[in-house]
Amino acid sequence: MLTTVLWWAGPVLEIALIVRAVQKGLFLRYPIFFSYLAWVALVDCLRNLVYFYDRPSYDPVYWSTQFLSLIIGYGVILEILRLTLTRYPGAARLARFLVVFIFAAIFAYVGFQALTSPYWSPGSTHSALERDLRGAQVAVLAGILGVIGYFRIPLGKNLKGLISGFGLFLASSVITLATWSYQLTGFSKIWFVVQPLIFLVCLLIWTFTMWSYHPNPRAQFEGELEGYLEYAASARAALSAVRTNLGKVARP
Amino acid sequence: MILLIFFSLLGLVLLGILYALMTRPSPGAPEGSAQSLFVAHHALTRLQQSLLAPDTVERIFSESDVAYVATLGRPEIRGLFLSERRRIALLWVSQIRSEIASLMRFHRSHSGFYANLSFSAEFSLMAGFWSLLSVCTALQVLIYLRGPFATRSIAGRAVQTAGQLCELAGKPISFLDSYSGGLQPPGYPKGHVSK
Numbered sequence: 107m108l109t110t111v112l113w114w115a116g117p118v119l120e121i122a123l124i125v126r127a128v129q130k131g132l133f134l135r136y137p138i139f140f141s142y143l144a145w146v147a148l149v150d151c152l153r154n155l156v157y158f159y160d161r162p163s164y165d166p167v168y169w170s171t172q173f174l175s176l177i178i179g180y181g182v183i184l185e186i187l188r189l190t191l192t193r194y195p196g197a198a199r200l201a202r203f204l205v206v207f208i209f210a211a212i213f214a215y216v217g218f219q220a221l222t223s224p225y226w227s228p229g230s231t232h233s234a235l236e237r238d239l240r241g242a243q244v245a246v247l248a249g250i251l252g253v254i255g256y257f258r259i260p261l262g263k264n265l266k267g268l269i270s271g272f273g274l275f276l277a278s279s280v281i282t283l284a285t286w287s288y289q290l291t292g293f294s295k296i297w298f299v300v301q302p303l304i305f306l307v308c309l310l311i312w313t314f315t316m317w318s319y320h321p322n323p324r325a326q327f328e329g330e331l332e333g334y335l336e337y338a339a340s341a342r343a344a345l346s347a348v349r350t351n352l353g354k355v356a357r358p
Numbered sequence: 359m360i361l362l363i364f365f366s367l368l369g370l371v372l373l374g375i376l377y378a379l380m381t382r383p384s385p386g387a388p389e390g391s392a393q394s395l396f397v398a399h400h401a402l403t404r405l406q407q408s409l410l411a412p413d414t415v416e417r418i419f420s421e422s423d424v425a426y427v428a429t430l431g432r433p434e435i436r437g438l439f440l441s442e443r444r445r446i447a448l449l450w451v452s453q454i455r456s457e458i459a460s461l462m463r464f465h466r467s468h469s470g471f472y473a474n475l476s477f478s479a480e481f482s483l484m485a486g487f488w489s490l491l492s493v494c495t496a497l498q499v500l501i502y503l504r505g506p507f508a509t510r511s512i513a514g515r516a517v518q519t520a521g522q523l524c525e526l527a528g529k530p531i532s533f534l535d536s537y538s539g540g541l542q543p544p545g546y547p548k549g550h551v552s553k
Contacts, residue, residue: 196475203477241365248372255379257470258463266380273376277369284365 112302113154119309120147123316130318132264138185139268142178143312149175169232176239182272183247189265189322190254197257204249212242237283244276262322267315271308278304401460404453418447424507440505447506448498455494462487 124144127133133140149171156167187205191198251269254261261269282301427439465483469475 194470195473197470199473199475200477200480237365241368244368244372248368248375251372251375251379255375255382256466258467259470260384261379270376270380273372277372277376279369280365280372281369284362284369 109299109302112299112306113150113157115306116302116309117147117150117154119306119313120144120150123309123313126317132316132319135319136185136189136264136268136316138178138181139272142175142182145178146175172232172236176236176243179243179272179276180246182268183243183250186247186265186269186272187250190250190259190261193324194257194259197253197259201250201253204253205246208245208249209242212245233283233286237280237286240276240280240283244280247273247276260323263315263320265322267311271311271315274311275305275308401457401464404457414450418443418450419506421507440507443507444501444505447501451494451498451501455491455498458487458490458494462491 120143124133124140124147127136127140153164153168153171157164187198187201191201251273278301423443424439427436430436465487469480
């Protein structure tokens with residue numbers, strides 16, 4: 107009974123959010139996120155119907171639709187990057203560099219495994235492949251959030267909600283998929299309750315934070331600054347000298 | 359099992375970053391605003407004109423005070439004096455540390471605007487800030503363990519270096535001045551100079 111309620115509560119909230127987003131113009135402000143949500147709502151309804159009326163077809167339907175969700179999920183991460191860092195060209199540059207670096211590291215690792223391990227295959231099971239792809243999403247999102255935190259970039263209510271909901275979903279997914287891949291005893295029963303429950307929490311976060319439009323706080327300083335290298339060099343020299351002299355004070 | 363641990367850790371790291379990001383205190387003033395520039399400018403001015411001023415450093419580390427107290431021949435007064443002076447010296451270092459941290463915060467919220475941000479320069483600057491903060495911590499530990507009068511040379515060197523520190527602390531002000539020329543905190547009458 108609980109599982110049924112959880113499984114149908116998701117699509118209801120998703121549809122409510124999408125209708126509200128269209129009414130309030132949020133769909134145009136966060137197009138990829140709400141497209142993702144629309145896709146998830148459609149897929150959830152389809153999966154639920156298949157589960158209750160044609161259970162043997164559930165697994166093929168689940169995995170065939172799940173990979174498109176994964177691809178749109180990467181789009182959501184790029185939208186977070188665009189929305190948070192557009193006004194910060196330096197921070198955006200660092201974030202783009204990090205994203206490229208993380209993907210390069212993943213591809214290098216996968217390539218190395220494929221060349222050196224005779225038993226390697228691209229995801230021995232669907233859940234292992236999804237776990238790997240979600241893991242890459244987690245690493246990329248963590249890198250972007252690290253940049254946002256480092257440069258103290260302010261976030262509005264909408265973006266805070268979008269990021270925290272999506273981040274919670276990704277983190278919980280990668281942990282549950284990692285556990286699922288090992289087929290731990292009794293986990294499959296928990297999985298059927300935990301996964302929709304966590305996604306319901308994410309939907310509630312989005313409902314509370316994205317019910318109406320809240321702009322991102324604008325930095326009062328806009329536009330590019332010149333002379334970073336000169337500034338950095340003088341600040342570095344000053345810091346180095348202050349450090350040296352404070353060190354002298356400390357030494358007997 | 360290694361993959362299970364790796365992916366679980368990855369998920370937990372993301373949750374940790376999310377928690378830190380969502381619970382961080384909101385900045386008092388918008389980044390790049392006159393108020394945030396004023397706060398950074400004020401931190402530099404305090405370092406230069408107050409905390410690292412030769413008089414301040416000389417007074418905190420002055421051995422003439424401890425010599426005078428010693429002539430009284432009252433161990434309890436000497437003990438009280440030493441503990442009070444240690445407290446003041448620790449407070450002095452913690453204030454320097456707090457101003458440096460304030461400058462570091464300003465730098466982080468400011469450098470993201472630079473289109474030509476250099477990763478190596480940024481890394482080097484951050485390393486500089488962190489090592490300076492570490493020196494402050496080491497100084498706090500030394501003062502706590504050995505007291506401000508542990509050696510005669512400390513006071514002399516402190517006075518000697520204070521002038522250099524003032525001069526050096528002025529360097530970053532020049533870059534702030536180019537943005538904040540004549541900055542006043544909101545609500546201050548024109549012409550008022552805050553110390």
